[in-house]
Amino acid sequence: xxxxxxxxxxxxxxxxxxxxxxxxxxxxxxxxxxxxxxxxxxxxxxxxxxxxxxxxxxxxxxxxxxxxxxxxxxxxxxxxxxxxxxxxxxxxxxxxxxxxxxxxxxxxxxxxxxxxxxxxxxxxxxxxxxxxxxxxxxxxxxxxxxxxxxxxxxxxxxxxxxxxxxxxxxxxxxxxxxxxxxxxxxxxxxxxxxxxxxxxxxxxxxxxxxxxxxxxxxxxxxxxxxxxxxxxxxxxxxxxxxxxxxxxxxxxxxxxxxxxxxxxxxxxxxxxxxxxxxxxxxxxxxxxxxxxxxxxxxxxxxxxxxxxxxxxxxxxxxxxxxxxxxxxxxxxxxxxxxxx
Amino acid sequence: xxxxxxxxxxxxxxxxxxxxxxxxxxxxxxxxxxxxxxxxxxxxxxxxxxxxxxxxxxxxxxxxxxxxxxxxxxxxxxxxxxxxxxxxxxxxxxxxxxxxxxxxxxxxxxxxxxxxxxxxxxxxxxxxxxxxxxxxxxxxxxxxxxxxxxxxxxxxxxxxxxxxxxxxxx
Numbered sequence: 206x207x208x209x210x211x212x213x214x215x216x217x218x219x220x221x222x223x224x225x226x227x228x229x230x231x232x233x234x235x236x237x238x239x240x241x242x243x244x245x246x247x248x249x250x251x252x253x254x255x256x257x258x259x260x261x262x263x264x265x266x267x268x269x270x271x272x273x274x275x276x277x278x279x280x281x282x283x284x285x286x287x288x289x290x291x292x293x294x295x296x297x298x299x300x301x302x303x304x305x306x307x308x309x310x311x312x313x314x315x316x317x318x319x320x321x322x323x324x325x326x327x328x329x330x331x332x333x334x335x336x337x338x339x340x341x342x343x344x345x346x347x348x349x350x351x352x353x354x355x356x357x358x359x360x361x362x363x364x365x366x367x368x369x370x371x372x373x374x375x376x377x378x379x380x381x382x383x384x385x386x387x388x389x390x391x392x393x394x395x396x397x398x399x400x401x402x403x404x405x406x407x408x409x410x411x412x413x414x415x416x417x418x419x420x421x422x423x424x425x426x427x428x429x430x431x432x433x434x435x436x437x438x439x440x441x442x443x444x445x446x447x448x449x450x451x452x453x454x455x456x457x458x459x460x461x462x463x464x465x466x467x468x469x470x471x472x473x474x475x476x477x478x479x480x481x482x483x484x485x486x487x488x489x490x491x492x493x494x495x496x497x498x499x500x501x502x503x504x505x506x507x508x509x510x511x512x513x514x515x516x517x518x519x520x521x522x523x524x525x526x527x528x529x530x531x532x533x534x535x536x537x538x539x540x541x542x543x544x545x
Numbered sequence: 546x547x548x549x550x551x552x553x554x555x556x557x558x559x560x561x562x563x564x565x566x567x568x569x570x571x572x573x574x575x576x577x578x579x580x581x582x583x584x585x586x587x588x589x590x591x592x593x594x595x596x597x598x599x600x601x602x603x604x605x606x607x608x609x610x611x612x613x614x615x616x617x618x619x620x621x622x623x624x625x626x627x628x629x630x631x632x633x634x635x636x637x638x639x640x641x642x643x644x645x646x647x648x649x650x651x652x653x654x655x656x657x658x659x660x661x662x663x664x665x666x667x668x669x670x671x672x673x674x675x676x677x678x679x680x681x682x683x684x685x686x687x688x689x690x691x692x693x694x695x696x697x698x699x700x701x702x703x704x705x706x707x708x709x710x711x712x713x714x715x
Binding site for chain 2: 223240243244246247249250251254255256258259260261522523526527529530533
């Protein structure tokens with residue numbers, strides 16, 4: 206199980222380039238990312254109808270497998286699946302058979318035997334969704350809902366959708382990601398998506414202790430001084446300080462962090478006047494971001510949540526379509542072989 | 546690729562037919578909806594001819610297709626847009642070509658997800674027969690019988706023209 210699979214695409218794409226799993230943004234083309242955003246735009250419209258439901262996944266079973274707690278991601282995935290007319294099973298792994306000693310593989314094989322068509326997986330281990338897709342249940346579409354420090358591709362894509370909605374596109378944009386990049390799977394996926402979609406600059410603003418090694422290799426510039434870093438920004442993305450993942454003393458105190466890297470009205474005033482403020486949630490008010498900024502006119506934090514449903518509907522329906530096309534292909538192939 | 550149809554004559558046919566059907570049904574204020582892509586071009590033209598001032602709706606039926614499990618999701622899906630409330634309205638639904646009837650089934654399902662219309666009247670430019678569902682248009686520009694390897698396609702929007710294609714050609 207590895208987080209740096211050199212070519213994940215043999216796994217997540219069909220032979221004609223459709224999605225069949227959604228594991229990582231690594232290796233996905235600008236064209237495919239744009240298709241995801243365009244499809245999500247159509248699902249946003251569905252969310253405004255009197256009946257907010259389309260029949261695409263009718264008769265399909267989606268299992269939400271959350272090995273780590275989550276409220277927003279899980280509930281938006283659940284709502285997305287339901288709006289696609291799928292049957293949804295939410296499995297809270299901490300209270301299930303794994304605590305009786307059943308192995309992960311056995312749990313998954315049992316769920317597959319219940320004719321599940323899709324697993325939405327969140328796991329603290331980087332690479333867990335890859336492992337499931339490649340080795341455990343390859344016939345089930347796997348959607349990565351966040352794995353370890355590796356990636357959180359649906360979060361990054363809903364952020365891209367939010368940016369496109371507000372800025373019209375990506376060309377020429379200067380985007381900063383601020384805060385705890387070290388523990389953030391979201392940041393990794395965002396940097397990848399922003400670069401692929403062609404922004405002008407991805408800037409990381411963080412203290413050295415919260416930066417991963419060789420962060421520049423991900424395709425970004427680094428700024429330690431937030432006041433300098435805010436200059437000319439079109440978009441500022443705040444990250445949550447992940448206290449639960451901190452080992453040892455990476456920070457003097459939350460108060461000190463807020464003083465240096467918290468987004469206040471004063472600091473925001475240094476960016477472009479139409480700079481939008483984003484945060485993947487949940488917000489630690491007064492730690493990464495001042496309340497008046499989080500609730501202010503430049504904040505698009507709540508539209509990120511709405512967009513999350515549309516992005517998840519897009520990715521789920523695209524992957525399910527690819528997975529079913531793949532099954533169809535295999536079936537015809539096997540039949541042809543049997544006849545030959 | 547040949548354009549051997551007089552599109553204006555077909556549009557006249559549709560306009561006359563629609564005026565007659567709407568009058569028979571006592572519909573005075575229809576809400577116009579075109580199915581992407583050809584149906585939208587036609588809705589634009591017919592709306593003007595019939596003097597319907599309210600903007601017409603555009604339907605993308607990709608989310609309602611019944612062959613999703615065989616061919617997956619259309620990657621070029623666009624948002625549907627209905628700039629009016631369908632609840633209680635008399636809908637005038639327009640498409641370019643009707644054949645199996647599956648597109649119209651999908652379109653009607655989609656329309657009902659916006660609200661319950663009072664009625665739906667269906668008009669198509671061309672009817673190719675070969676129905677697989679009990680769906681019949683109320684108004685048709687022209688009924689066509691095609692050879693096994695022939696297809697028709699509406700090109701547009703400006704100018705609108707119908708192309709007859711031999712399969713294998715684009």
